[in-house]
Amino acid sequence: MDLTLLYRGPLASCDYDCPYCPFAKRRDSRQALGADREALERFAAWVVSREGEDRLSVLFTPWGEGLVRSWYRRTLAELSHLPHVRRVAIQTNLSCRTDWLERADPSTLALWCTFHPGQTPYERFTAKCRDLTALGVRYSVGIVGLPEHLPHARRLRAELPEHVYLWVNAAEGRAYTDEEADRWTAVDPLFPYSRHPHRSAGLPCRTGESVVSVDGGGTVRRCHFVREPLGNLYDGSWRVALRPRPCPLAVCDCHIGYVHLESLPLYDVFAGGVLERIPARVPPRLPDGARAVPG
Numbered sequence: 001m002d003l004t005l006l007y008r009g010p011l012a013s014c015d016y017d018c019p020y021c022p023f024a025k026r027r028d029s030r031q032a033l034g035a036d037r038e039a040l041e042r043f044a045a046w047v048v049s050r051e052g053e054d055r056l057s058v059l060f061t062p063w064g065e066g067l068v069r070s071w072y073r074r075t076l077a078e079l080s081h082l083p084h085v086r087r088v089a090i091q092t093n094l095s096c097r098t099d100w101l102e103r104a105d106p107s108t109l110a111l112w113c114t115f116h117p118g119q120t121p122y123e124r125f126t127a128k129c130r131d132l133t134a135l136g137v138r139y140s141v142g143i144v145g146l147p148e149h150l151p152h153a154r155r156l157r158a159e160l161p162e163h164v165y166l167w168v169n170a171a172e173g174r175a176y177t178d179e180e181a182d183r184w185t186a187v188d189p190l191f192p193y194s195r196h197p198h199r200s201a202g203l204p205c206r207t208g209e210s211v212v213s214v215d216g217g218g219t220v221r222r223c224h225f226v227r228e229p230l231g232n233l234y235d236g237s238w239r240v241a242l243r244p245r246p247c248p249l250a251v252c253d254c255h256i257g258y259v260h261l262e263s264l265p266l267y268d269v270f271a272g273g274v275l276e277r278i279p280a281r282v283p284p285r286l287p288d289g290a291r292a293v294p295g
């Protein structure tokens with residue numbers, strides 16, 4: 001069957017220290033890193049074992065930064081070559097080297113990159129983006145919509161190749177005036193989808209049917225936000241639990257969740273690039289003050 005898996009292992013450390021980081025940052029001990037590597041290798045072996053059975057799309061969404069660890073780079077490159085893997089992508093701050101991407105299949109691998117001003121110089125980040133473009137890697141670039149980030153976002157939009165989508169995430173807990181939202185929408189025409197949390201209670205969501213979240217121990221849940229387990233990946237118990245099901249939570253405010261809501265048109269908007277957040281066509285940008293409202 002066609003399945004999308006969002007994998008999040010125990011890795012919790014990051015080489016950056018963003019003040020707005022939504023995750024509790026930790027230092028991972030050598031033992032913790034070993035456990036993360038083991039969990040990732042077990043998951044990757046399961047993906048390999050599904051050849052001839054499933055068609056899989058995988059997004060790695062670590063709490064910390066995965067690509068500074070060799071086992072994430074190697075796993076992504078290896079999985080990208082499997083015939084039954086349609087897409088393998090990871091969320092990253094792009095601090096890693098880029099030479100490993102030469103060993104990946106660029107028609108399958110993709111990167112969801114975030115620029116964090118204050119953590120790395122603008123030029124260093126955009127040099128990495130140029131590497132990705134030269135290697136033919138699919139990638140999106142994003143930034144958190146804080147007022148002090150707006151000049152960086154505008155500069156990125158002006159300097160990134162036109163075909164590279166620049167997304168803006170509404171900052172957690174921040175309310176945007178219409179004027180502020182217009183400024184961000186002029187950079188990212190799809191910002192209105194991120195501006196407010198989506199009311200999701202009772203609405204049909206593909207998670208739990210064709211999309212699941214998997215943790216390092218193999219516990220399968222419908223998504224990262226609903227804690228009730230559906231079973232374990234490695235004993236197959238989760239498969240019988242797959243079925244259409246409404247969202248049990250009041251709101252869904254993270255792109256990796258609400259993109260799967262059937263009440264939103266985002267599978268069409270991001271057709272072919274749902275996991276790495278690349279729209280089917282880069283939407284035209286509106287000038288400041290021209291308001292765009294999603295359906």
Ligand code: SF4
Nearest residue numbers: 014016017018021093
């Ligand atoms: S790069 Fe991401 S995970 Fe790392 S500190 Fe910043 S927001 Fe947190």
Ligand code: SF4
Nearest residue numbers: 200205223247252257
């Ligand atoms: S709408 Fe969001 S929180 Fe609700 S089930 Fe879907 S992904 Fe999970």
